Amino acid sequence: MQPQPAQPLVAATPIAFVQAIMRAYDRHGLPREAALLALDRARIAPEQLADPGARITAWQMQQLSEHAMRALDDEALGWFSRRLPWGSYGMLARASLSAPTLRVALARWCRHHGLIAPDIALALRCEGGVAHIEITELASLPAGMREFCLVSVLRNIHGLACWYIDSRIPLLGACFPFAAPAHAPAYAVLFPGGTTFQAAHAALSFDAQYLQLPLRRDERALRQMLQNALPLTVLQYRRDRLLVQRVRQLLQDEPGAMHSAEALGARMHMSPRTLHRQLKDEGATLQALKDEVRRHRATELLLRSRRPVKQVAEAAGFQSEKSFIRAFRGWTGHSPAEFRRQGTPTA
Template sequence: MQPRLPHPSSLHLTLSSCFLRAFFDETGTDTEKQIRLLQRVGIGAETLAADNGRIPEDQFAALYRLMASESQDEMVGLFSRPLPGAAMKFGGYIMITASTVGVALYRYSRFLHMIADDIEVVVAREDGVASVTLVEPSGPRRCREIGLELLLKVIHGVMSWLIGQNVPLISIDFAFAAPSYVDDLGALFPGPIHFDRPVTAITFDAALLDLSFRRTEQDLRTFLSRQPSEWLCSPSAKQPVTHLVRTCLLERGVGSLAAAEIAQALNMSQRTLSRRLEGEQTTLKHIQDTLRRDLAIHRLTQTLDSISDIANDLGFGDIASFYRAFRAWTGVAPGAYRRDGGASPVDA
């Protein structure tokens, strides 16, 4: 039986338990509240505690929305004072009537300056390169580092939404040291990431600023109803060949295709495929393993497929091998992950 696979664009990215622990720490969420919030959105305590735990992006998005609603703060305590509810809504209305992306970003920067004093957003261009910089006032930092990371991701996500495609970035710079969850930032931002830089900023092709776009109020309402998922989009623009391989595996069978078949499907030799993946700092095995992981998480939390069927569809010779791999991926057994994730178990 052909497994029910998600479309590549709908397969959720996953975030590490390390990122989630840092997020709770930076938002000042105490242990008792963490437990209550995790139960509400279907994330197991075992997953949070595991060194290699994984949380689907949609569960993190649900957690973020819940925290924002309870705190009446769209930055959930990451800035020195709450960002008023509906800030994204009003910022969106300001942007969608702009003539170009550059005008939209400038308007958004002025709007943020009115409601938040932890940072100033500065949009600039020079020699064909545009930048959006988060300028911090002198003295001690007023907002959390994750707050700076997420605000940059909001700006990148909004730009991508305005033009209807993922915006590739020339660089992503942070004015602080690399955090323990650095791999998660690599999954969120489509470009090379640098730490300990003078400022926190993203840079991209300045031609983007001159692009016109068309977004309606209905588009904005849909965007807002799905946040933060809409601005946490997986950046396939960062690794185009990796994205092609993932799409090929999803369409033709992650558990059955050999390297030669993948290369042939992509109209290139195995050597060329390997070289291009090396240029994107990955390997075919790594892509297959992470895709298996994400597919397993997707089907355990979004379907009622039996664990034995999932193991077979993902190319495992026996269910015991799948159990070992899933524990290595997430730190918990498939049955426990399914129960925590909200889908009714078929088997355990």
């Protein structure tokens, strides 16, 4: 039996997903003893299966899933009409590794997944700056396994996408074509960004700008990842390679707002402390980004409009004309009026 990690983990995974894995043993005709061995390996008491409110940790879910996938020789855990032998998802990951951008990699993944699992079809769609990965069910999924299947497929592809570009990809939302289950609160952990039930199909959404990022992994990194691939579905990447761009866009969209770290963090589903830390990791600060956006807007208005300086100050997000003049002189070495007369862009 493998020891649990030293760090305590939050028990957030619904017992319903454990029950689905147990059904996979029945579906593949394995004896009850094999399922009990899997539970023991993951330190899950059999009596927990009868408690609909029970939860397990991510570590327990990883242990149970890996043991079951190997015992059943099915990485799909009984979801589809044919097995996906051990190594199937590694093969899909390798097939997309040479893609120049995440968009191409995910499009390949979706296409190739249909070749090995024709029961569902995955598709990447972009609309209004938002990317959607959607699942169309082409066959009836086994009773008691549908939810776990749809959740797992979306979690897998999201985790792999983050790994490909070595970056967090914050979700804007997820949706599922079934009623909210009793354990619906757990979805806030599984899919940060909000979850909708009773939708037309299963899907997740994120900012389409991430699709333009290049892949940052090679064959060596892939081999290393495949030695312990399951944590990809729960790994929270510290780096967000578009964080600076996302913060800058929010500042530009609402130039008159105060834009505190608390307010911006809430918009991006992170704490103020995390926001400051991740900006620092990217070589930026919130105040510097605010100054950059305000400076750009102020100089544009001074050079391309005849608005009074007071109105320019308000449009750039300053509470008073005096504070604007002081800040502008610090940026350019000139007062707004002098800058306008000279008509000289800042360096």
